[in-house]
Amino acid sequence: MAGAVPILKKLNDEIADWQVGVEAMALQRFDAHPRRLELDTQVRLHVAVTHFFSADSDVSGFAGVSLGLAHQRFSGPRAAEAGRGDGAYDVTGLGLGLRGGVELFRTTTTRAFVLAEAFVPVFWADDQEGEIVKGWVPVFSLGAGVRF
Numbered sequence: 001m002a003g004a005v006p007i008l009k010k011l012n013d014e015i016a017d018w019q020v021g022v023e024a025m026a027l028q029r030f031d032a033h034p035r036r037l038e039l040d041t042q043v044r045l046h047v048a049v050t051h052f053f054s055a056d057s058d059v060s061g062f063a064g065v066s067l068g069l070a071h072q073r074f075s076g077p078r079a080a081e082a083g084r085g086d087g088a089y090d091v092t093g094l095g096l097g098l099r100g101g102v103e104l105f106r107t108t109t110t111r112a113f114v115l116a117e118a119f120v121p122v123f124w125a126d127d128q129e130g131e132i133v134k135g136w137v138p139v140f141s142l143g144a145g146v147r148f
Contacts, residue, residue: 037076093123
């Protein structure tokens with residue numbers, strides 16, 4: 001994730017207790033999983049609003065919300081009528097993320113963070129052709145990154 005820009009209540013030209021940013025995120029599963037349904041890929045582009053619990057500390061906890069576009073790719077076994085073997089299904093739509101975490105090095109221009117996030121899609125993954133997946137698939141993520 002990158003590109004968060006402090007916009008409210010600027011302190012020391014580097015620290016703010018509120019941030020609004022545009023973020024990109026990609027999650028990829030690399031291991032094989034024959035005959036088992038998995039969410040292999042998720043790519044997101046969203047706007048995030050984050051509140052930091054300390055306005056002037058070098059380390060601060062935060063909570064935030066994001067809204068944006070998500071692309072999910074599933075792979076798994078096809079329905080018997082669709083043929084044997086595994087297949088893939090892609091779906092794109094809007095989603096909402098709720099997050100919390102800790103940001104480090106807030107008094108520098110490059111910051112590190114760890115976070116936990118629940119992503120809730122506003123769309124169903126419904127493969128009507130291969131019947132690989134049919135359902136609503138929220139995602140819980142743990143991550144770390146750098147903001148600049």
